[in-house]
Amino acid sequence: MAINDQAHDGARVRRPRSARRSALVAVLSASALGATAVSAGVASASSRTTRAARVAHASPFLACEVTDTGGIDDRSFNASAYQGLQLAKAADPAISFKYLGSTSTSNYTPNINTFIAKKCGIIITVGFDMASATQAAAKAHPSQKFAIVDFTYTPAIKNVLALHYDTNQDGFLGGYLAAAESKTGKVGTFGGQDIPTVTVYMDGWVAGVRYYDKVNHAHVVALGWTPKKVRTAGSFAGNGLFTNDFVNQTLGKTEASTLMAQGADVIFPVAGSVGLGAAAAVKQAGAAHYMEWVDTDGCISAPQYCSLFLTSVTKGIAPSVKAATLSAAKGTFAGGNYNGTLTNGGVSLSPFHDFNATIPAKVKAALVSLKAGIISGKISTDPDSYPAG
Amino acid sequence: MRLELVGVTKRFGALVANDSVDLAVEPGEIHCLLGENGAGKSTLMNVLFGLLHADEGEIRIDGDAVTFADPGEAVRRGIGMVHQHFMLVPVFTVAENVVLGFEPTRRFGFLDHRKARADIRRLSAEFGLEVDPDATVEDLPVGVQQRVEILKALQRDARVLILDEPTAVLTPQEISALFEIMRSLGASGRSILFITHKLKEVLAVADRITVMRLGRVVGTTTPQESDESALAAMMVGRSVELVVQKGPANPGREVLRVRDLTVVDERGVVVVDHVDLEVRAGEIVALAGVQGNGQTEIVEALTGLRPLRGGSIELDGSEVAGSSPHEMIRAGVAHVPEDRQRDGLVLPMSVADNLVLDIQDSEPFARFGSRDLAAVRANAEQKLGDFDIRASSVDVAVATLSGGNQQKVVVARELSRPIKLLVASQPTRGLDVGSIEYVHRQIVAQRDRGVAVLIVSSELDEVLALGDRVVVMFRGRIMGVVDSSVDRDTIGLMMAGVVESRAATR
Amino acid sequence: MPDQPGARNPAAPAPASSDATSDATSDAAPPRPRRPWPAPLRRLVEANVAVVTFLSVFSALLLGGVLIIVTTPAVLHALANIVSSPGRALGVAGSTVGDAYSAMFTGAIFSPSSLGHAISTGHGWTATLTPISESLVSATPLILAGIGVAIGFSTGVFNIGAQGQLIAGALAALYAGFAVRLPIGIHLPIVVLAGAAGGAIAGWIPGYLKARTGAHEVITTIMLNYVMLNLLNYFLTTRPFQQPGQSNAISKTMPSTARLPHLFGSGLRVNAGLVIALVLVAAAWWFTRRSTLGFSFRVIGLNPRAGKTAGIDARRVTVLVLTISGALAGLAGMASLAGTDYFLSSGYGGNIGFNAITVALLGRNRPVGVLLAALLFGALEVGGRNMQAVTNIPIDLTSVIQALIVLFVATPVLVREIYRLRGTGDGSIQLSTSGWGG
Incomplete structure (x- = not known):
């Protein structure tokens, strides 16, 4: 049969392929060619001698990502997780990787199942949206390894590594820098959706602005997010601007323009690729309008706007996904919960790039000591600790 | 040249x-x-x-x-x-x-x-x-x-x-x-x-x-x-009768009685202005006038298609003003609309379906909301014969019929249930001579059966040939009511709004 | 006498004597095929609307193949050397496209080798049937929402709000799912009805607005999509909908008594939602062809003025159509929730409501047509997933193929021109989209 022939052909030749999403495809070539020899001893340490483990042992290690509805090129957590896979491959050429996009929440389960059938060594799922699909799949396939970005399971699951990040810590630093660099005395932020992974950033950022005002007796106002006064522990409730969309750049343009019209000169969008629309608006607004990018280093993920980015408030999705993948490939994978902080480098402020020369040494020094203060626990990242500007 | x-x-x-x-x-x-x-x-x-x-x-x-x-x-x-x-x-x-x-x-x-x-x-x-x-x-x-x-x-x-x-x-x-x-x-x-x-x-x-x-x-x-x-x-292609053959009318009881009817158009302009009108059983009243002088709106008001601004419409003594088209149909009003393709027929639908358009949900064509397609077809087969509708089958789309046969479908449908009042607008517009002859005969037959008939026509020949009485309209008002034996010039002048109801014989 | 009214013969197929049709023909340029097919074959081909649809699908897959070729660097590289090694270049191009489509097929229908294995050993039936089961799962909400949209279209009502109605149905079904504790025999029917009712209410609103104020349903239904989307987001962070212990926008899960049972064991996700969808296809067929209400819907759709004159209440029809259409979309939302997902989150529904519009157009608003179109779209989506997993060609290609199919179906003239068919004027989807101005 024709289909059999082609399947055969595919197995024999293993032509190199690459994903069409050009923005993110760095190296994706010769995925299987000659990789077999390298992986020989990698999986031997694995305690489980399941079928999946044996497959991983005999052939190259396959790492797979299921994106949420934002898509692989959201320039946010889906993209960062994918970048993590690329980094993992760079570190260990025996690793190959694939991804599947989701257009609807209904795609999560079939996408995960497709990858289970494809014998992926580890499946990376992205976002709390996929938490229950991941949990169900992990339960049904106890030998399949998973990592989920931006979620924590209580109780932890043995074959799922849940990656969570305290982004209010670096958000705090970003807020401080924004306040320090503002000439108008107003800075603004908006989110993609009123959900904790977004508002935790905004909370920390607003806290940073308030802290700046307190220690410098300044009156910089943060627009776009007002943390709730009385909150239950661990929640990030409040009122703010949200696009309810992580894709539509027009919305980002609108929100950024709104904030700038009210005087804000530093914009911090926490909305994935919607932020690109904000960048376009900031660029249009001209000189003395800046931005801070979120999740990844904007000068790498959106270099066309690098000249606008004071810094980026990043969360180390890529490194932690890389680490998870490598551990799975080596057989040292352990499930449970991981928490990224300034201490372990799981969250951080990116380099200043174009602004390295313009940001005063005093501000840079303040940021360094702030970081130390947060790590030691002396400085709170809770906005309620400081008077609202 | x-x-x-x-x-x-x-x-x-x-x-x-x-x-x-x-x-x-x-x-x-x-x-x-x-x-x-x-x-x-x-x-x-x-x-x-x-x-x-x-x-x-x-x-x-x-x-x-x-x-x-x-x-x-x-x-x-x-x-x-x-x-x-x-x-x-x-x-x-x-x-x-x-x-x-x-x-x-x-x-x-x-x-x-x-x-x-x-x-x-x-x-x-x-x-x-x-x-x-x-x-x-x-x-x-x-x-x-x-x-x-x-x-x-x-x-x-x-x-x-x-x-x-x-x-x-x-x-x-x-x-x-x-x-x-x-x-x-x-x-x-x-x-x-x-x-x-x-x-x-x-x-x-x-x-x-x-x-x-x-x-x-x-x-x-x-x-x-x-x-x-x-x-x-x-x-x-053959010899035709040019005169409508009809005997004298025997007007009976007053079937339609319109008093003070006022209708406005979409822009709020008064298009029917305090009109009084009555039609008796067994007579044909022809509403004459140049197009656009309110005849269309009177017909729409009588058939429930257009709301009234004021006035009353009595059918056999009971007030029906403000009724829906559906209620008018049930009350025994038949309507041959002036534009059969726009208002009378669903062109892509079959001849059979068009023949039951207004009664498809009642016995014997439907029971408990379910259509009886056999009854619908049987009805159509019969009507094709009764009304001399030329169609290759009752299942063809009515759009494939000639204009004359389309009009016969409308007429057949409207006359196939018990009616008291027949309202026909421009019943022969665009028809060939043969079809005109046929439609005219059907209308006269209804009159002779005791139905009150109101026809609207802008063709003076038709008005004079069909009408037992002629009501002339100009700018939404009745200019006068004349006998159909009156000369064409008088009616022409009334249609132009020149002569007020001097010629009225009522 | 009337038995000889004239020399004309209107019964003849050529509408020579019809004033309406002769007007129409005098405007149209006579179609002139360049290389007509042999007459008997041509008649066969032209008689069938399905042929145009089939050729549209075929053409779209062909163009999809071209797209694969021009976006795969390896193929382009091989093609660059086409002069020196033409065999290799064509081989690479052919096998790349072949691999992609065979991955699509095995992902959506079945894999021959897996089937062979299952037949010879008697094991692995679940794995063999998973692709077809997934395709059916994916098609189920499309069938339901597609029929709803189609009933609207064929009545001249443009319900662009299936997405919102779907969310409304899902929310109602979810509430019915977690709010009460009942045995499955009572609970599940309540969940199903709640889904229909939720959608029906969301459909009734634009219907009522149109009937009472004349507000165009295209606008109101589109706007209600946004309302429902944001309402969903709101509910997901609000008690009682939000999952306890979660600060994320995620709902409670459906209890087992509120879940549609799997049809062929827990290994295959195909569930009773499909049965509901098929029953409603049959019901929709009866409704449009046999019921008096469906007849009046069709009359209003084809000629509202004639419908009014015949005593049909067009306003009532509008309200009913949108309510029924919404109920079906609501069932689609319920089917995904109670059949496979068991919870709601902010991206719920994806593009189902919008794909339903496409499916309705492709199925030419006929229930069976919608069923087939939905199965095709479901299979394309599931197959596309496998294609991406196997060959790394993005699943987005399936959206392109879906769009191309509709593009070809919408322009039958183009298809006829490409394949040298003679035009018959029918088989287009123009009818279903006439009346936008209304």
Whole structure:
């Protein structure tokens, strides 16, 4: 049969392929060619001698990502997780990787199942949206390894590594820098959706602005997010601007323009690729309008706007996904919960790039000591600790 | 200029719309092209005007073969056309409309209004086309708008003028005026091709008459050599009755009684103005008037399609004003709408479905919300026979039927349930002579069965032939009620709003 | 006498004597095929609307193949050397496209080798049937929402709000799912009805607005999509909908008594939602062809003025159509929730409501047509997933193919021109989209 022939052909030749999403495809070539020899001893340490483990042992290690509805090129957590896979491959050429996009929440389960059938060594799922699909799949396939970005399971699951990040810590630093660099005395932020992974950033950022005002007796106002006064522990409730969309750049343009019209000169969008629309608006607004990018280093993920980015408030999705993948490939994978902080480098402020020369040494020094203060626990990242500007 | 069509053939797929048509128009001649709808007149004129291209044959001007790639070229060669539906810009003045597309300009591209006005005055005087060049077209009566169309053609120096069914929208007086204009145009050496299906007009104005049937020329004659029945026979292909055969009416009880009826249109303008009207069982009341004087709205009010502003409608003594169309149907009102394709039929649906459109949800065509398709078909088979509807099957789309047969479907449906009142608007518009005859007989039969009949027609012949009493409307009001034996001129004047109800006999 | 009314024969197929049709034909340029097919074959081909649809699908897959070729660097590289090694270049191009489509097929229908294995060993039936089961799962909400949209379209009502109605149905079904505790025999029917009711209410609103105020349903339904989307986001962070212990926008899960049972064991996700969808296809067929209400819907859709004159209440029809259409979309939302997902989150529904519009157009608003179109779209989506997993060609290609199919179906003239068919004027989807101005 024709289909059999082609399947055969595919197995024999293993032509190199690459994903069409050009923005993110760095190296994706010769995925299987000659990789077999390298992986020989990698999986031997694995305690489980399941079928999946044996497959991983005999052939190259396959790492797979299921994106949420934002898509692989959201320039946010889906993209960062994918970048993590690329980094993992760079570190260990025996690793190959694939991804599947989701257009609807209904795609999560079939996408995960497709990858289970494809014998992926580890499946990376992205976002709390996929938490229950991941949990169900992990339960049904106890030998399949998973990592989920931006979620924590209580109780932890043995074959799922849940990656969570305290982004209010670096958000705090970003807020401080924004306040320090503002000439108008107003800075603004908006989110993609009123959900904790977004508002935790905004909370920390607003806290940073308030802290700046307190220690410098300044009156910089943060627009776009007002943390709730009385909150239950661990929640990030409040009122703010949200696009309810992580894709539509027009919305980002609108929100950024709104904030700038009210005087804000530093914009911090926490909305994935919607932020690109904000960048376009900031660029249009001209000189003395800046931005801070979120999740990844904007000068790498959106270099066309690098000249606008004071810094980026990043969360180390890529490194932690890389680490998870490598551990799975080596057989040292352990499930449970991981928490990224300034201490372990799981969250951080990116380099200043174009602004390295313009940001005063005093501000840079303040940021360094702030970081130390947060790590030691002396400085709170809770906005309620400081008077609202 | 002598215009000749030689062996013109035009096919649309398998359909031959024009089959080697020969036609010659001499200079200064008023040449009538007579034929039923669908005989191929309009196709022929579109070929002549460059809108369609003949598959075979040629057009000759003064003996030279010419081809028109588009209407512009036809205009440049001296052919002018006045369409059935005017091509005027309502908010422009007469002068602006006349020069539109051929504007005389001064230096720097400014419109030369003075020249345009002068041209119009000159042409008006020459041919008796009385028009104020500065009037806005939308303010003018239809007859005058038509003059503007003619002026447009003359301003472009037309030597042959094609008038496509020009009298459909005119009052009798306006028609006479148009004929005068046509004669003076002929006297100036211009030729006129006058397209119509109305026999009286042909005999009144033509120098020569060419009759078409089924895409072919069946003969050429003159008014002197011919008469109405001879022309009708040529058109239809057999001899036809031109007079409605009906006995005297026996009016009975008052079925419809309308008092003080007032209706407004979508813009809130009063279009039916305190009208009183009654129709008795066993009589035909004809509502006469030029189109657009409120007849349509009266009918819509009577059938529940349009809300009333005021007044009452009693059917057999009970008030029905404000009822829905559905309730009116159930109350025994039958309605043959003026535009059967727009209001009477669902063209893509089958003949069978169209025959039960208003009663499909009642026995025997449906039970418990489920349609009985066998009953629907059986009903259709029977109606096809009873009403002589020519269709290849009851399942074909009603769109494939000829206009006459479509109208028969509507009439058959409306008459197939017990009714008290039949309201028929323009019941024979666009029908061939044979179908007109048939529909008229059906209407008279209903009257004789004791149904009260109200017909609305803009055809004076029909009004006089069918009506036992004639109610004339002008601008939403009743101008008077006359006996159908009254002379045409009186009714014509009433239709024009000149005579108040002096002639009333009631 | 009436038995000889004239020499004309209107019964003849050529409408020579019809004033309406002769007007129409005089405007149309006569179609002239360049290389007509042999007459008998041509008649066969032209008689069938399905042929145009089939050719549209075929053409779209062909163009999809071209797209694969021009976006795969390896193929382009091989093609660059086409002069020196033409065999290799064409081989690479052919096998790349072949691999992609065979991955699509095995992912959506079945894999021959897996089937062979299952037949010979008797094991692995679940794995063999998973692709077809997934395709059916994916098609189920499309069938339901597609029928709803189609009923609207064929009545001249443009319900662009299936997405919002779907969310409304899902929310109602979810509430019915977690709010009460009942045995499955009672609970599940309540969940199903709640889904229909939620959608029906969301459909009734634009219907009522149109009937009462004349507000165009295209606008109101589109706007209600946004309302429902944001309402969903709101509910997901609000008690009682939000999952306890979660601060994320995620709902409670459906209890087992509120879940549509799997049809062929827990290994295959195909569930009773499909049965509901198929029953409603049959019901919709009966409704449009046999019921008096469906008849009046069709009349209003084809000629509202004639419908009014015949005593049909067009306003009532509008309200009913949108309510029924919404109920079906609501069932679609319920089917995904109670059949496979068991919880709601902010991206719920994806593009189902909008794909339903496409499916309705492709199925030419006929229930069986919608069923087939939905199965095709479901299979394309599931197959596309496998294609991406196997060959790394993005699943987005399937959206392109879906769009191309509709593009070809919408322009039958183009298809006829490409394949040298003679035009019959029918088989287009123009009818279903006439009346936008209304």
